[in-house]
């Protein structure tokens with residue numbers, strides 16, 4: 001019986017590959033990848049040539065069974081995505097689930113992930129956070145989603161695309177208020193890496209000032225809503241305090 005390796009690849013800088021990832025690519029029989037041409041180029045950079053299997057959002061549910069069968073027959077497979085950690089806003093979930101149900105061994109190899117890398121540099125609380133992936137593309141659905149998250153006190157992390165960033169910041173400003181602190185982490189690990197934080201109203205203006213600031217790949221980190229200070233006493237506390245006050249000289 002084969003093993004499924006879940007292997008993270010770089011999110012820009014090709015040096016961000018691990019020693020173990022390269023050794024695993026050399027060992028496995030097959031590499032399951034989203035875009036086999038893109039991944040072929042990536043792996044040839046590391047001098048690796050292996051058979052590929054295309055597994056993407058549109059065929060994953062249908063093809064996962066085939067990969068499970070290959071694993072059952074003893075094929076060792078590495079799953080990669082175009083960039084970063086597979087399954088994180090990328091295909092792989094159905095395959096991993098089916099493999100676990102079939103009792104196939106899964107070995108995860110950690111590495112780059114844009115959400116975590118951006119969070120680490122944001123200066124926003126990193127002890128509790130929610131990763132929300134991509135917001136809906138349409139403004140109405142996006143605002144509805146943001147409404148649901150407006151009271152969240154944990155840090156929020158989103159992936160966003162270049163042509164929606166300004167509309168998205170405008171919606172955050174409208175739903176969360178202009179003074180919510182947001183960090184935009186763009187082109188992380190690449191030549192034009194920019195990590196800029198400000199109150200969302202000002203951040204939106206800053207991005208709008210220069211078209212280059214809307215370009216490339218980006219992560220948004222939003223500060224959670226600060227928790228309200230408990231100022232009101234419960235009825236029970238008031239009763240207790242009244243009793244104590246009566247006893248005082």
Ligand code: SAM
Nearest residue numbers: 011084085088089113114159160187188217218
């Ligand atoms: N699986 C990947 C990971 O582990 O980060 C994410 C895949 S998702 C399809 C692609 C999105 O991740 C991009 O649209 C962008 O929001 C974010 N992203 C990927 N690479 C990035 C980078 N170098 N800088 C900033 N954001 C990046």
